[in-house]
Amino acid sequence: MLQAVTLSCRRGERRLFSDLNVKVEPGTLLAVVGENGSGKTSLLRIFSSLLPPEEGSILWDGEDIHQLKELYSEQLTYIGHLNGIKDDLTPIENVMSAMALAGEVCSRTAAQEALEAIGLKRLIHRLPSKVLSQGQKRRVALARLWVSTRPLWLLDEPFTSLDAASTGVVTQRLHAHLQRGGLAVIVTHQEVELPAERVQRLRLAG
Amino acid sequence: MLQAVTLSCRRGERRLFSDLNVKVEPGTLLAVVGENGSGKTSLLRIFSSLLPPEEGSILWDGEDIHQLKELYSEQLTYIGHLNGIKDDLTPIENVMSAMALAGEVCSRTAAQEALEAIGLKRLIHRLPSKVLSQGQKRRVALARLWVSTRPLWLLDEPFTSLDAASTGVVTQRLHAHLQRGGLAVIVTHQEVELPAERVQRLRLAG
Amino acid sequence: MIWSKYSAPQAFYPLAGRLIPWFSVVAVALIGVGLYMGFFVAPTDFQQGEAYRIIFVHVPAAWMSMFLYVVMAVWAGVGLGLNARLSFMMAQAIAPTGAMFTFLALLTGAMWGKPTWGAWWVWDARLTSELILLFQYAGVMLLRTSIDDLRRADRSSAVFSLVGVVNVPIIYFSVQWWNTLHQGASVSMSTGSKMAATMLTAMLLMTLAFWLYSVAVILSRVRCIIVERESLPVWEEQPTVVQKVAEVR
Amino acid sequence: MSRSSMWEAVGGIVRRDLLLAMRRRSDAAMSVFFLVIVVSLFPLGVGPEPAVLRTIGPGVLWVAALLACLLSLARVFTADYVDGTLEQMVLVPQPLAVLVVGKVFAHWVISGLPIVVLSPLLGLQFGLSGESLGVLVMSLLLGTPTLSMIGTIGAALVLGVRGSGLLVALLVLPLYVPVLIFGAGAVTSSMAGIGGEANLSLLGACLVLSLFLAPWATAVALRIALE
Amino acid sequence: MSRSSMWEAVGGIVRRDLLLAMRRRSDAAMSVFFLVIVVSLFPLGVGPEPAVLRTIGPGVLWVAALLACLLSLARVFTADYVDGTLEQMVLVPQPLAVLVVGKVFAHWVISGLPIVVLSPLLGLQFGLSGESLGVLVMSLLLGTPTLSMIGTIGAALVLGVRGSGLLVALLVLPLYVPVLIFGAGAVTSSMAGIGGEANLSLLGACLVLSLFLAPWATAVALRIALE
């Protein structure tokens, strides 16, 4: 269970939000929405422990993630605005090295299947990623979700640049993750097509 | 009037499209849609003369843009996947220097009004752009549309990372542009909320 | 505890304001006495003639340059360890003064070198290490100005000054692995104990004066930094402090 | 494409780059600092004998200036490329080569000029005499813009050609060699009492030549990079 | 966070970086190439007398090696930072300092090792004798990893800061001074017949010290950069 307690965040002069309390139960998804600049990305980075909050804390199963450190990192898969893929590596190599870095095992065939699952055809598995189109790059980044075994997913605008078909595929994958008891926090400007009882919406005022 | 004649484009091994003919009349908009990697961006770059086509040509008012060179550049405003803004400059400076570079005059107040028109509050006009959120950066790039006097707009996924309100504002601006007799080619995965008679859709097969 | 009471910039602000006049007055007085002793009491050095009188600025400046670097690094370390804003501000305030003294040590050294060694500059270990120290100061300050985000600027330059402090003793002792032209402590004191005593007193007085001067200047720079950096909301949260500050100023 | 709007676009680019540099005033200080540090490293490595240092002084100064130029140049276009400004530049209704000249000029003002201004001080540290110092300044004044012009070709190629780092160095450095030889040669010969005029005029010739050729080459390379 | 998965993560990072280097083979060749060019520029700038060249040989070689290291270091993290991989690295369930060691190791293999291997050849050009060449190789073998370790601190500090190429030089070069003095000192004293052991063991001490301190400082700096 992921919990934010009296969280507040200030960037520069502005306080983005304060006294934020929210709880994400296993099997549910928190959709963070709000206008541009309302602090969605900042909140997600606080959840991921990349950004220390001004006040308040994040609890994972009741323990402060600040104390848990690497134990908490072991629980999560974070995909930010940036794709985190290397232009010079092929999609397969990208998926494999991202997984290896995260300390999860991922065979070549697993990576290949993940890429196919998200709709990247065999043909381009072996091209350097830099020739891929914007949406294809995003898909390479998201392919990690098909091999990830982590319970907590933090996704920052996963659907940007994706076409309608891929958006659907990713949503399905999210659904499967939740059904297996996973948690997810996603930032998005679109509607998430998931059963209402699974989704909790958090609107940041801006 | 913008016209593509028997255009074909190959990237790497793959032919993305061939024998493409399309005509954009003043006052109308061409919405290029298609799945990821179907060649939308490539088409837009061919329209902008950044990418030479494999075959065929682009005509502007009946003349080949290859011949027109700078005369054609004078007709267009291109905003790509990348924002083309400098992290170290403030939004105002970014708009002003982008306009100066394009050879259009733009006063400080004009830039300021453009930024406000797209919904960026005064407060952040003087921050370095690097602290802005993803959507705010995109808006700074799009603010150029409020000061541009060029007849032809080429926009690659202008709505990425924008919230619903800003998407509406940009769409309105597009409408005004078309009403004044402008042309636009935009790539998008979303529906464009413009009167149907103004919009021509081109679906790339992928 | 005193520390915790004054570790908030707003509380430290008036305290610093009260301390500055004392340090400045004593510094000016000591500089006066030191200069008098240096020029009118201390005798002529029989080896170097009157040129040696440069010692009364050179050595204090050189000592301060190194001392201030270490102090800066200590504040930086405290800042990183306790996450205290005031410590970072102190570190930020020290750097320019330290750099100035480093520059002065270099300049006065060059002024001394021309008559004694016949060259403005030699590539001697002591001289070079002082030059390197100047670069380290420059590095700290440039790193800070290159980063817009204040929090990151504070912490990054703190890390760098801490790393750099490891280098200070190393370059300082490199004299021993390198043949050196620059004199050690004994040379100019060799002209006799009584004369050495007045010289030494003058030199120590000047050093003390420079130290007091540094404290005064650094404190008032910290006050500037506090006003510049503490944003409006922070002051608003403590209206009483604002009141007090307004009175003190 | 009137002449006046051409000047406007060039002026715009120069202004923007200088503004960016002002935003980071430390940038301008940086190449100078680099020069000073590199120059000071040599005596540390070579040893402190004044006679040796005087002999190698002009060479060290010139090599250091060349490196400072090379380093700061390597990335003239990268930032513009990554954030998409370069696309905008290529679409400007002016000849690209002209814009390139503007960009190089701004770059030289920011990072070349300070080197020229500071060089006499460094020359003093190596024991150069008054007249040689003058020649040193002149040689750098003529030489650094040439280095900048040549360097931009390399910088533009870096963007386009894959794995181009090596290629660029291969292309650019041989072109730097004559500048280095004439530059250091001018100082050395003035130290030897021969006077450095011959070398200086050769430097001038290099400058003119590079001014005519480099912008076009750079423009072509930039277009290729963006395709 | 078992020990084995720690090795896995480090191994993963080393493998990935080496793979990337293979993909861009010319980048890897870059630092060697730079070394060769700088070293060969010197005789051009300084003049061809063998006696002078022999005296300045060790110093020039060491300074050049140091600069080559510096150049390649300036970008250890930039690519990872820009494309978002660094975020992923920080979120890895292993101590960041350990990953940093992996990254530095990969980097040293790519750009430090070739320098060490090539150095005897360059030493020959400056007329160093057999024994001095051995000392030169040893000193570089001990010194370059230290340079890499120290350099990463600087690289991490300037991440995302504009004009970072030169800033990193300004930050790191002063810290390089002891290594340079001991390294060049070792070769010079072996040329003078004193033997370079004292200096070599000091270099070893520097290496150990930097191995203990630098990764932590780098990890702290990286976290700060990503906040």
Place this chain on the structure above:
Amino acid sequence: MQWGSASEFFAMGGYGLYVWTSFVVTALCMVWEVLALWRRRAAARAEHRAMLLGGTDETAA
């Protein structure tokens, strides 16, 4: 007292140029630092006062 006359004092046994440059530059640096701080303080106070009273349109927006 070791100085016969004022001119002797200023000559510093022939080293006047070096000695006096050192002392004067040091003094100038220190005075300049104090003045610079003074100006910085005045600027900071003015800005801060402007913020305390009313607030500029930038903070109000």
